[in-house]
Amino acid sequence: MHLSFSYDRKKVLQALRYHFISRPEIRILIILVNVFAIVAAVLFYMKKVRPEYFLLGSCLWLFMMASFWYLLPLTVYKRSQTFLDSFTIVFREEFVRLESTRGYVDWNWSSFSTYIESPNFIHLYFNTRSFFLVPKDNMSQEFTHELRALLRSKIGTK
Known part of the structure; x- marks a missing residue:
């Protein structure tokens, strides 16, 4: 069985995202950051913590998702010939x-x-x-x- 192919950039980036998100250590990190963000939001709503903690949780979540969704796949794609x-x-x-x-x-x-x-x-x-x-x-x-x-x-x- 043989197959000839070349790569489509958008599909490769999606496959790299799939790879990164399927890694167990990244899944655990996503879960921990989500739990931290939810707890910070609940505590902020109940006025138990200052808004900086809620902001920190939100920024961590946004940075993490941007890195796994955009930065890591783009970096790998650009480095590989x-x-x-x-x-x-x-x-x-x-x-x-x-x-x-x-x-x-x-x-x-x-x-x-x-x-x-x-x-x-x-x-x-x-x-x-x-x-x-x-x-x-x-x-x-x-x-x-x-x-x-x-x-x-x-x-x-x-």
């Missing part, structure tokens, strides 16, 4: 080959730790922080089902 190239990826029983105009790389299935699907991509994870995005734009339904079955048998999901 990968998203500017066109690729052909070949899925075989023995390995995965990624080809571009610069050359090719072969990855054994054991190189991947997990994979997940987002609305527009399949994220092939090497470890918890390193992954490769395979767009689903040019995939037919049949190709997608075959690829899912291959990935389940070779890697496994998160």
Whole structure:
């Protein structure tokens, strides 16, 4: 099975957002900041704390959401030359080959730790922080089902 693709900036940014928000440590941080903001709002409403604490909670929440939603994905996108190239990826029983105009790389299935699907991509994870995005734009339904079955048998999901 092989697939030729290039990346769409908007979809890549959305996939990077998905990656960051799905990280357990970021989820915990979001929950803690939300709890702090809610508690500060309730205490401010009850006139138990001064408005600075409520403002601090609101600013923390806004900064955190802006960083995870805009700053981190844009930074990763701008730093990586990968998203500017066109690729052909070949899925075989023995390995995965990624080809571009610069050359090719072969990855054994054991190189991947997990994979997940987002609305527009399949994220092939090497470890918890390193992954490769395979767009689903040019995939037919049949190709997608075959690829899912291959990935389940070779890697496994998160």
